[in-house]
Amino acid sequence: MTQSSHHRRIQASMPLKITHTPIIDQGVAHQKRAEIKAHFSNTYDTYERLFECLKDDEAYYLKPEPLRHPLIFYYAHTAVFFVNKLRVAMLIEHNIDDRIESMMAIGVDEMSWDDLNDANYDWPAVAEVQAYRDQVRELVLQQIDELPLTLPVGWEDPFWIILMGIEHERIHLETSSVLIRQMDLKHVRSHQDWPHYPDDHDAPDNHLLPVAGGTVVQGRERPGSTYGWDNEYGHNQTIVKEFKASQFLVTNQEFLSFIEDGGYLDQQWWTTEGWQWRTYKNAEHPTFWLQRNGQWYYRTMTEEITMPWSWPVDVNYLEAKAYCNWLAARTGKPIRLPTEAEYLRLYDATVGAVYPEWDHPPGNIDLAYTASSVPVDLFTFGAQGFGDVLGNVWQWTESAIDGFDGFEVHPSYDDFSVPTFDGKHNLIKGGSWASTGNEVLRDARYAFRRHFFQHAGFRYIESEHQVNQKFNTYETDELISQYLEFHYGDEYFGVPNFPKACIDAIIPHIDLQNNARALDLGCAVGRSSFELARYFQHVDALDFSTRFIRNAINLVEHGDVKYLIPIEGEITELKSFSLSELELGDRANNVEFAQGDACNLKDKFSDYDLVFAGNLIDRLYQPRQFLQSISERIKPGGYLVITSPYTWLEEFTEKENWLGGTKVNGENVTTLDALRAELKPGFAEVTLPQDVPFVIRETARKHQHTVAQLTIWKKHQ
């Protein structure tokens, strides 16, 4: 039993008693209420105690990171968050302080779209914020007394908001400790409640130890036994190939070799992003290192100490990545950072009892032992003795954070996760000495920009398996999102899915050949192409818009897609779907998407059994020429299918080129008349024209509601 091993070496010694995160699916309501109350008070207290590490009020207004707010913001922010979320959830009717609440709500970190121009801020006094915090404390305590509480607490329940506020403050407890660590030492003081670990020793040799392959399952069900953030729910399953992992986190000692080998000055080890950051910062060593008189020193949260060589190095992802690239070159091995799944494979293989069920933390975590890192070999896990599988410092992974299948945004905090699903926020795993509450859970998923600092380091792995670096970010292009919803999303006003309805309407009227080939012209984001692929051996799918085609290809590649659609004004909703849930996945690879101009097709697009031109002709600049040329690309006996609402507009088609909707020799010529006149020589009209309605959602309340006409033409033999 590995857990026993560390008990021999270190005693839980922190003066702050950090309570475990509450179990919310068991117990008795009034006891749970008391437990949550204590949990809140403890969190609130601990957060305020952290700020006692600032030497004076002046320190609250300094900015250790130029792109982030001063600490006064964060001191108020966790209280403001309670008020704002209680308001959003309509649990309270009045706010407490307009000024503080509008100033301290957003701008948590660099990733925010907030304007950090100092001129915009006239920060309140610390005492003022303290008075505000006191008011909020009373408010929350009162809410905890009064809000209805039933177990389990679901994520729509009022108490979820209380737990959210607590967990939110625990995140800031850790991130604020990092900001304090980044402050000039003269503004910080040592504090008995926040002692660093006193010892160091020679760094242990690091070895690559084998980790067996296997399946990693992620994704919580609701309601679970503890509070969770939205990005933890859903379903995800990853098959991990066997790999080797470094026994210990990379120590300061180990990292020194990279520095001494000129690693910070050698662009070859760095990603483009990494090199940009390094150059901008002129970084030559880890941010919490400093060199004086040829000696290396180390910055803890509140002190400078001689370099503790056996402690893990604190770096951002970019530095960790550069180190791995350097090490891979030096060793000739495929060294890299683990993915999230690889980390979890190691975790599942080595960590026994899982928080919050353990009695004593099996690692340097949960503020249980000290307010700093400890030697990397102090806490080990599993038979092979892996150090710090959890705790000490967070471990950077190769994985950019993303939602699982079935991801849903929590309605009261819709920008917690979604803005980070951009391929630019990498997951950190395992927690640090400062991680408490939800942060300690196996299922927790925190991600930061790759150049950000946390109490974070890394473990490297050796694997022949390459990481797919392509990230499937969520679609924010309004038109693309509109079309994704149109092709794959909900039905509105009871109108069935249009591309599917079109293909369904065609099939009964055509003779399907074996190995038949179809061409989907104006395929947009591809739904009709996939529907055609149910019946046709090969489908070429073309659109004039590369934006559409890029998205369709992306969809085949990833099998799923996420997109934001407008609800009202700038309020949006994240939606997603997968080809498999629409039963389109099996034959998606039979569809070949490409950019193309329907009026000027390449020669290779020929010999089709069916050409589907869905809502295309009234957007072509030469529709008549299109009709003439397309018939040459259809096999004798093949079909041309046209749908259109015949919305002729001069912005797309010069009036003289409109097929119909015109006066010819003074007489009205409808587009249907014109289609019949144009196609009659070469085609027979297979059946009467059919009306197929469609709805395109613009906002939750506004839609385009259109009725296309579908005609089917069979080319003469």
Add this chain to the structure above:
Amino acid sequence: MTQSSHHRRIQASMPLKITHTPIIDQGVAHQKRAEIKAHFSNTYDTYERLFECLKDDEAYYLKPEPLRHPLIFYYAHTAVFFVNKLRVAMLIEHNIDDRIESMMAIGVDEMSWDDLNDANYDWPAVAEVQAYRDQVRELVLQQIDELPLTLPVGWEDPFWIILMGIEHERIHLETSSVLIRQMDLKHVRSHQDWPHYPDDHDAPDNHLLPVAGGTVVQGRERPGSTYGWDNEYGHNQTIVKEFKASQFLVTNQEFLSFIEDGGYLDQQWWTTEGWQWRTYKNAEHPTFWLQRNGQWYYRTMTEEITMPWSWPVDVNYLEAKAYCNWLAARTGKPIRLPTEAEYLRLYDATVGAVYPEWDHPPGNIDLAYTASSVPVDLFTFGAQGFGDVLGNVWQWTESAIDGFDGFEVHPSYDDFSVPTFDGKHNLIKGGSWASTGNEVLRDARYAFRRHFFQHAGFRYIESEHQVNQKFNTYETDELISQYLEFHYGDEYFGVPNFPKACIDAIIPHIDLQNNARALDLGCAVGRSSFELARYFQHVDALDFSTRFIRNAINLVEHGDVKYLIPIEGEITELKSFSLSELELGDRANNVEFAQGDACNLKDKFSDYDLVFAGNLIDRLYQPRQFLQSISERIKPGGYLVITSPYTWLEEFTEKENWLGGTKVNGENVTTLDALRAELKPGFAEVTLPQDVPFVIRETARKHQHTVAQLTIWKKHQ
């Protein structure tokens, strides 16, 4: 019996036997087929015979009117019309000659939107057109033999198209005779079939004779006993006050006084339009007059003769109007042209048997006697001896042509009447010597631009009753038409009328006061204002758009409106409605429309029992300010009603002014949240928000389908 009187003076003497227009609700089908066949042949023959008055082929290519096509166009046009209409009605599958048919289809007269640039035309040879006409003759004869014929012939029947082609040619028979009359004499020859009347005598004294007031009923029912144009159908009833009418049409003699008094050179007698025309043409006398060596001569269709002083003067409306103004000034009497109804009142009082039931034409009409005018006292009608109540020359009226209630466009000829419903085409009544077929009917309604020449003169009347010169033209402004359809037109997708639904949804929730006052803000074309007027004693209705307000005022003034809505491309549909058919007419005068800015209302818009802001707030530039200021204009205990789909767009409202659909302090704020926050201090929310859907038609196939939210707020007492 007046009819007998003229028989003593003139014998029907024309060599051309023009058949009466066929009765289509009686008879035996095979006989009717033969009758129509003869009628067609006679019309076709007569038309060709008219062109024999041209001296040579060269004459076909000259343009007697610079803004109109040469006669070769008209020679072909009546044949082309048969082919095109048979094609449109899908009675024939193939056309005969693409080139002729596309060149000769449109550009009939100046009012057409065709391009008269000569460079666009490479006219065919006369022989070519003749050959074409021969082919068409065969085609039509064949169609007459083969098309199904049942009696009565309805306007959707195939034979209606045949009759339409015949009547169309009869119109051009007359208008082409005018063009020939306008040609230089050297290109025209006398023709035995087209003799002018040989005699003249001293012009009779003209007197004003009384005509009793009464009701004039117009509007044919379908199917009738003869072919009719679309503008003849529907319902119209006019109460005509007693007036006096000149016994005779104004003779050349009588008109000479105006010329000799300097009438053509004195702007005071002319309308603005008339003076513009006179100046442009430098007209100093009627167009068919010419002066040589101090002598006045007169142009008939094919000859110049010494001035026949007892014949009616041929003038356009502008000249007739100037004469009346001059005569009114000279006599001190309210002299003017009659309206269409006044003309018909005279007609009904004096004309006995009505065409086509008469045996012999009671006037110089139907090509029965001669191919020119005759003295104005040759044919008299009624006990008082009114001359030329019908026949001789057409009589200009003050009335611009318009459709009757229930007007419907004939689907095969949708631009026969609608383009003339523009307030710029005045009706001419009574027919001329060249009028045949439908033109001779009491119910016929032909109208021309006011500066056009026909075989037309005038009779003046004396009446204290002023003519309402305001013409209710049809709306072509696309946005206005869209809103007229939205407010008053058809329902789409089963969604009930939105403004009505809103007011209906409010009424159950409010306490209605006696003599209550309502304000409709953003009233657009006014439907909600009229609906409010059902319940409120006074309604002020404001919109920022003067286009909308102008239209709403117009609607109250006229009680009805016509508008064009798009079907597909440039194909449109004329729609109309009246306030009375929507049962909105009774209280329409309780609505006061005015242009106004909801964000900056004049002081007088105050003390309302209810303010309705329908789909307004998301189009305001200062919605928050609006909410603040509007509450001051509502009485204590009064109501504010807001509907909106909350479609916030930066083009209307700067983002910082959006009420909702925004992130405030990082939290989503919906517009409903914001409304509640803004209005709560002053108002109570009367009931839960209601969803009210609406559909705005863009084309026959494309619509906006939106769901507004309706909230009702009661101001604190």
